[in-house]
Amino acid sequence: MNMHVAGAVAPSFDVANRLEAFAADFECDHPTLILDIDRVEEQYRGLKAGLGRAHIHYAVKANPQREVLERLIALGSHFDAASKGEVELCLSLGAQPHQVSFGNTVKRARDIAWAHEHGITLFAVDSAEEIEKVAENAPGAEVYVRLIVEMSPGDWPLSRKFGCDHDMALELLDHAREHGLKPVGFSFHVGSQTRRAEMWEPVLKVFSRTWAAALENGHDLSLLNIGGGFPAFYGEPIEAPAAYAAGVMELVESYFPNVPRVMAEPGRGMVAEAGVIVAEVMLVSRKSDRDMHRWVYLSIGRFSGLAEAEGEAIRYQFLTEKDGEAMGPCILAGPSCDSADVLYEKRPVMLPTSLKSGDKVLIRNCGAYTTTYSSVCFNGFPPLGVHIL
Ligand SMILES: *Cc1c(COP(=O)(O)O)cnc(C)c1O
Secondary structure (H helix, E strand, O other): OOOOOOOOOOOOOOOOOHHHHHHHHOOOOOOEEEEOHHHHHHHHHHHHHHHOOOEEEEEHHHOOOHHHHHHHHHHOOEEEEOOHHHHHHHHHOOOOHHHEEEOOOOOOHHHHHHHHHOOOOEEEEOOHHHHHHHHHHOOOOEEEEEEOOOOOOOOEOOOOOOOEOHHHHHHHHHHHHHOOOEEEEEEOOOOEOOOOHHHHHHHHHHHHHHHHHHHHOOOOOOEEEOOOOOOOOOOOOOOOHHHHHHHHHHHHHHHOOOOOEEEEOOOHHHHHHHEEEEEEEEEEEOOOOOOOOEEEEEOOOOOOOOHHHHHHOOOOOEEOOOOOOOEEEEEEEOOOOOOOOEEEEEEEEEEEOOOOOOOEEEEOOOOOOOOOOOOOOHHHOOOOOOOOO
16 A cells, blocks of 8 residues: 655555555554454454354453453354353343353352353363352253363464363263263364364364264264364464365364264454554663664663563554665563563564654554453453452
């Protein structure tokens, strides 16, 4: 969209769409995420087209912004909630209880009871104790057992912390049934930002054996929850949502033929590309005259929205008005007085050599895992309280 006519026009951002064009002109005092709700709808429609018969349960934690949820409710989306706060939010905006699953495998007993009273009937579990909590506080509910993904193909793996292995999963189905629950199936998360559909194959293959073993054990399974992992564009090529989702569903149908219910929980893939952050350069400096790299300090860092730069796993893209000029590597850091607040150092970022404090910076595709990682209300949990004696 940017016209590069030598010397004729003032420098401007090389924007890719309406959202970025708006962000380029947007004035703000603090770093601000700009969200394009029509773009969320576009992603939803693309994912839905590819996922076909699977139900979409949008992973609310990716971006619980009211306008995002309202649009998705209007489109008929279902929701994956991580906490009582997220369940409450979805219901308060008009989602029906049958459209909301309580997908965290670590829930407080009283939150389970609250959700049950409010009509939620589908819960995730990955341990015996959690099953007992659900049985006591949501008697008769449907549960699915989360399986652990040992070798995640995603750029932001969610392995280790959640899920259980094949043998335990089979035991848990029995355990749930003995406690009067309805064990309906399995869930997993392939790992966030799994860039290509074919990367799902080994995971689906392994879990199809667990599914078959459960059927053999006499469990009448009906639900496969394939979780999230749908990617966003951060510089490395990815397929469009419809093609990607269709590729995943093709694998699902081949490894799980005739599974009655499939659900998917896209988070990042739904909202990341619907958001741009407007920030600014606070300082450009060197540590010595011989320093090879400039340090560029932005007005936003790991503690104010860019938490996913952790381990340099998610590599955000930065736009400036000087991008056509000479470029050089720099270490990119956030503004806080915490030395861990460095975004990219192992693999420096290329930015214009003339960059200086006050220059506006747009950060592309930031609609997921930014606002709530900005230290308030992540997952819908209220922020850390303070009590003065
Ligand atoms: C976070 C999460 C998701 C969303 O993952 P994405 O990689 O953002 O799509 C889906 N399901 C569960 C259970 C989650 O915790």
